[in-house]
Amino acid sequence: MAYTRGDSKNIIVGAAALFVYAEGPVTDPGTDAAFPAFAAATSYKDTLSDDVAWTNVGFTQNGMELTITPDFGEVEVDQLLDSAKIFKQGMQVMLSTTFAEATLENLLYAIAASPSDLNGGLAAIAGGLPDSYSGIRATPDPAAPGVVVAGAEDEVSGVNTLGHYVPGVGPDSLDILEINAGSLGECPIERALCAVGPGTGDCAAGSEIERVYAAFRALSMDAVTVSVSRDSASTFDVNFRLLPANNGSYGRIIDRTYVATGPALLLLGKTAPVQTQPAPVKD
Numbered sequence: 001m002a003y004t005r006g007d008s009k010n011i012i013v014g015a016a017a018l019f020v021y022a023e024g025p026v027t028d029p030g031t032d033a034a035f036p037a038f039a040a041a042t043s044y045k046d047t048l049s050d051d052v053a054w055t056n057v058g059f060t061q062n063g064m065e066l067t068i069t070p071d072f073g074e075v076e077v078d079q080l081l082d083s084a085k086i087f088k089q090g091m092q093v094m095l096s097t098t099f100a101e102a103t104l105e106n107l108l109y110a111i112a113a114s115p116s117d118l119n120g121g122l123a124a125i126a127g128g129l130p131d132s133y134s135g136i137r138a139t140p141d142p143a144a145p146g147v148v149v150a151g152a153e154d155e156v157s158g159v160n161t162l163g164h165y166v167p168g169v170g171p172d173s174l175d176i177l178e179i180n181a182g183s184l185g186e187c188p189i190e191r192a193l194c195a196v197g198p199g200t201g202d203c204a205a206g207s208e209i210e211r212v213y214a215a216f217r218a219l220s221m222d223a224v225t226v227s228v229s230r231d232s233a234s235t236f237d238v239n240f241r242l243l244p245a246n247n248g249s250y251g252r253i254i255d256r257t258y259v260a261t262g263p264a265l266l267l268l269g270k271t272a273p274v275q276t277q278p279a280p281v282k283d
Contacts, residue, residue, distance in 0.1 A: 009200060009201060009202055010200040010201075011200075012197070012198050012199065012200060012211070013198065014197055014198035015060070015063070015197065016060075016063075016064050016195040016196060016197030016198075016213070017045045017056060017195065017196050017197070018056070018057050018060060018064065018097060018193065018194075018195045019048045019049075019054045019055060019056050019057070019193065019194045019195070019196075020054070020055050020057060020109050020191050020192075020193060021034050021053060021054055021191050021192035021193070021194070022053055022054070022055055022115065022191070023053050024189075024190060024191060024192070025190035025191060025192055025216060025217040025218070025243075025245075026192045026216040026217065026245060027216070027217070027245050027246050028245065028246055028247070029216055029245050029247060029249060030247065034053070034192055035192075035194065035214060036048065036051050038256065038258070040258070041258060041259065042258070043196065043208065043210060043258070044194075044196045044210060044212050044256070045196045045210075048194060048196070054194070055105065055109075057099055057101065057106050057109065058099075058100070058101035058103075058106070059100040059101050060097045060098055060099060060100055061097075061098040061100045061235060062097065062098045063097070064095065064096070064097045064195055064197070065094075065095070065096045065097070066093070066094070066095050066213065067093070067094040067095075067096065068091075068092075068093050069091070069092045069093070069094070070088060070090070070091050071088070071089055071090030071091065071092070072086050072087065072088055072089060073086070073087050073088075073089040074086050074087075075087070091244075092241070093241075093242040093250050094239055094240065094241060094242065095193065095195075095213075095215060095218065095239075095240040095242060096237075096238065096239045096240070097238055098235050098236065098237050098238065099235060099236040099238055100233065100235050102226075102233070102234040102235065102236065104118055104175055104176075104177040105118065106236060107177060107224075107226065107236060108177055109191065109220065109238070110220055110224045110236040110238045111179075111220065111224050112188055112189045112190075112219060112220045112221065113177070113178075113179075113180070113189065114180070114189055117177060117178040117179075117180055118175075118176070118177050118178075119175055119176055188219055188221070189219070190217045190218060190219045190243065191218055191219075192214075192215060192216055192217065192218065193213075193214075193215040193218045193240060194212065194213065194214050194215070195212075195213040196210055196211070196212050196213075197210065197211055197213075198210065198211065199211035199255045199256065199257075200255060201255065201257055207257050207258065207259045208257070208258055208259075209255070209256070209257050210255075210256050210258075211253065211254065211255050211256070212252075212253070212254040212256060213251065213252075213253050214251045214252045214253075214254070215240070215242050215250065215251040216242075216243075216244075216245040216249065216250065216251050217242065217243040217244070217245060217250075218240040218241070218242050218243075219240065219241050219243065220238055220239065220240050220241075221239070221241050222237075222238075222239040224236055224237070224238065225237065
């Protein structure tokens with residue numbers, strides 16, 4: 001093969017969209033249907049946005065970094081000046097970014113809080129805060145952009161009867177994130193993550209390229225600082241520790257080219273129509 005300087009098609013520049021799976025982690029990638037199938041002529045960002053179980057965290061800052069850190073042990077012997085054997089003894093994978101949208105839902109993900117901590121029933125506390133959330137939240141009407149309709153709020157669960165959590169927008173709206181210490185020895189809140197950004201390859205006419213980063217188990221376990229400043233935005237630095245699923249896999253990185261006439265493609269355990277390109281291999 002003749003020498004070439006390189007291929008500019010393999011240079012990635014651009015931002016990724018980060019989605020959080022609200023229902024928890026994926027412990028069995030072979031059977032868990034958390035990740036929807038690829039759809040023909042559709043970016044996976046749109047596919048995840050249409051799935052009510054996934055939430056787009058919105059704007060981010062400082063990009064997204066996936067850090068894979070293997071840990072190796074060494075065996076030294078008297079007869080050699082360097083190690084005679086190196087063996088793998090550990091692994092750590094981190095995904096880091098900064099949430100630029102300071103919603104309570106994003107803060108909940110950043111501090112690994114329970115879903116019930118957001119607009120759940122509140123115990124009476126001093127300071128004038130309500131002992132329950134029984135107000136009416138104003139919710140945008142999807143059929144009429146800019147029009148707001150009232151939605152009843154369940155006093156126990158705090159779930160809006162019109163659907164997914166929506167930040168309060170009306171004069172009588174009230175959204176509350178309870179900061180709970182939890183209990184000694186309780187299991188931390190893990191969630192699956194998926195990021196979609198630009199990929200590598202030849203972007204031929206009529207085709208699009210994207211790279212999908214799927215993480216099965218993610219836990220935000222570092223300190224989170226919430227600041228309010230006159231000259232800078234409130235942001236949350238978030239470091240997700242990725243943990244392996246039952247099969248030992250942390251997740252998958254998939255380069256995808258989709259075209260207007262292409263069929264749906266199997267991603268992670270869901271049945272899809274006949275494929276023209278191979279699905280990710282199940283472990």
